[in-house]
Amino acid sequence: MGETGRFITFEGIDGSGKSTQARALAERLTGAGREVVLTREPGGSPGAEEIRRLVLEGDPDRWSAETEILLFTAARRDHLEKTIRPALAAGKVVVCDRFADSTRVYQGITRGDLRRVVDALHALMIGREPDLTFVLDMPPGTGLARAKGRGGAEERFEDFGEGMQARMRAGFLDLAAEFPDRCRVVEADRAPAAVAAEIARLAEAELA
Template identity: 50%
Template structure:
């Protein structure tokens, strides 16, 4: 059985974690082994870096330091969890991957996209998901969902200003336009099961 690697992307409040769990249930019901994971994190070393990235003051890390930390976490995650699972035929569902680094560290933080891709080439040999599903929501809906989830307490990245998150959302749209075979935009409005059905439709060509 061929393993697959699927990443779910999107801004704060888009419903990635909810949809990843729902998608995992459906795929398991079809007899597939499913590994659910997240970034930053997913492996012991990457989870340690996650704590460094998401806690502390807003200015704890510069954009360049963040990019390096994310790249290091991804290398460990890929080597320790993602690749072994794919090699044994599992479907790996990851809540964020490379395109979040591109959107947050390049699109919204001002670093060059080419530099983020270079870090990924060096640290993770350029490995990309088989399909990247970007959940999209109108800005007001995304903010309402994020507030319902977090209240007034956000991590140091989620709590950034509106303009930052607007740039992140636009970056995902731009990446989908540039790589339509890999990256698909998914309307995240509506009941959760409706959104899950949209995800499955977009994966139909990969399903056994």
């Protein structure tokens, strides 16, 4: 199945504003006349949403990092088959809140030395990187306070605390340096409108 669309992802620590900025970009691109699919991970398809509830709710120690890698990869494969690939094949822009980089950081770096496992499974079962990735960067304490302030049941990873958030921030910045062709680091600790304006400028340059 050939792909004529473009795939844009948002990454960063919890509370960095990924969902807000992904939605803002999707709305801007739609307003400019592009066909856009806004989605998220884990989730984005019926099967993947079921797995989302398993991995984001409950006790922080509910799953080992190894089990999480398998669950996230299973959710991602279903998401890829049911949502991402069909949209790209139809020439649409897919804007996704998190993708494989989150698994590389959360399970592959911060909870054990499992990056090679994550990459091997990704190559075997996913085989697709984004065309453009925005890494939203902010101090871990600020992000954690924002994330905890949302409330709700999906706080399993926030419950690991600020130390893990700091390790994740470092992990995302390292990934941005590893993949400079597709990653753009955006300072997210400022007014959402200013962040959105910078993201729009970078995205429009990439999509031109």
